[in-house]
Structures are given as structure tokens and as C-alpha cells.
Amino acid sequence: MQDTLLRQREETASAGVRTDWTREEIAALFDLPFTELLFRAAQVHRTHHRAGEVQLCTLLSIKTGGCPEDCGYCSQSVKADSGIEATKLMEVQKVLQSAAQAKDNGSKRFCMGAAWRNPKERDMP
Structure with missing residues (x-):
């Protein structure tokens, strides 16, 4: 079958x-x-596609660790024993610099990930 x-x-x-x-x-x-x-x-x-053609993408963690959610599979949760240190939200200028560098390096897509379900107002620039 x-x-x-x-x-x-x-x-x-x-x-x-x-x-x-x-x-x-x-x-x-x-x-x-x-x-x-x-x-x-x-x-x-x-x-x-052509045999050797691939699309290069970049993923940037703009906020790592410290997520208040308790998704059992995720190392970003404050409840996970992963050794990941929580960081604050990355500054907008640094994100823009990272995006420009990714583009210069050939990335066609630039994705951002953040360790939370929804940002709090105090975390937004």
C-alpha cells in the first residue's frame, strides 16, 4: 500500500x-x-526548481526566553529547565541592521520570533 x-x-x-x-x-x-x-x-x-537552487531565509530571535506560557515542548518558557537566559525585546535599530545584513547575505525572507504569546505594552518601543 x-x-x-x-x-x-x-x-x-x-x-x-x-x-x-x-x-x-x-x-x-x-x-x-x-x-x-x-x-x-x-x-x-x-x-x-533548478537543481541547485534554494531560497535562503533568516530567522532572528528578537526576544529570547522568559515566556509566561507553559508549552511543555518549548524551551522558551520560564517553566522550562533549559538554561536559556531571558532577554528583553531587541531594539528596533538592531533588528533593522540584522535585516539589512541578512539581505546583503542573500536572504529572500527575514523572519522574527519572540518568546511570548502577546507583547505587553511596556515591552513595545
């Missing part, structure tokens, strides 16, 4: 991006050996 599902997926790869994956198709991907998954991912990539 795994091979059949994946064969069907390969046949529709040229039709465009899918967002209707079934649980069975996802499970079949998880069951693949890593090297086979990597090979198939490269095939899909080459269907839509």
Missing part, C-alpha cells in the same frame, strides 16, 4: 502543490527510509 500511495503522489507531482494529503499518505512518508525520503524530496524540488 505504501508504494501505491507514493506512486500516486509522484504521478500528480507535476500537477502542482497539494494541500489535501490523507493520513495514509502522510504515514507512508513517515515510514520511508530517510535516504529514500531525501531522494524523493530532491525529485520534487527539481520538478519545480
Whole structure:
């Protein structure tokens, strides 16, 4: 069944991006050996892009640690024993400098992450 599902997926790869994956198709991907998954991912990539082309993105943590939420999986929570020291929100000018440097280094996207659900008014510049 795994091979059949994946064969069907390969046949529709040229039709465009899918967002209707079934649980069975996802499970079949998880069951693949890593090297086979990597090979198939490269095939899909080459269907839509030049072989050596990748998009470079930059992610900047503009506030690290000290999050009041208790998401059990996250090391940013104040309740996590991760050794991460909480920092204040990064100054806007430093964020802009980091974004400019990322662009100069070839990044096409610049993403910012912050360790909190919602910022407090006192934290905003």
C-alpha cells in the first residue's frame, strides 16, 4: 500500500502543490527510509526548481526566553529547565541592521520570533 500511495503522489507531482494529503499518505512518508525520503524530496524540488537552487531565509530571535506560557515542548518558557537566559525585546535599530545584513547575505525572507504569546505594552518601543 505504501508504494501505491507514493506512486500516486509522484504521478500528480507535476500537477502542482497539494494541500489535501490523507493520513495514509502522510504515514507512508513517515515510514520511508530517510535516504529514500531525501531522494524523493530532491525529485520534487527539481520538478519545480533548478537543481541547485534554494531560497535562503533568516530567522532572528528578537526576544529570547522568559515566556509566561507553559508549552511543555518549548524551551522558551520560564517553566522550562533549559538554561536559556531571558532577554528583553531587541531594539528596533538592531533588528533593522540584522535585516539589512541578512539581505546583503542573500536572504529572500527575514523572519522574527519572540518568546511570548502577546507583547505587553511596556515591552513595545
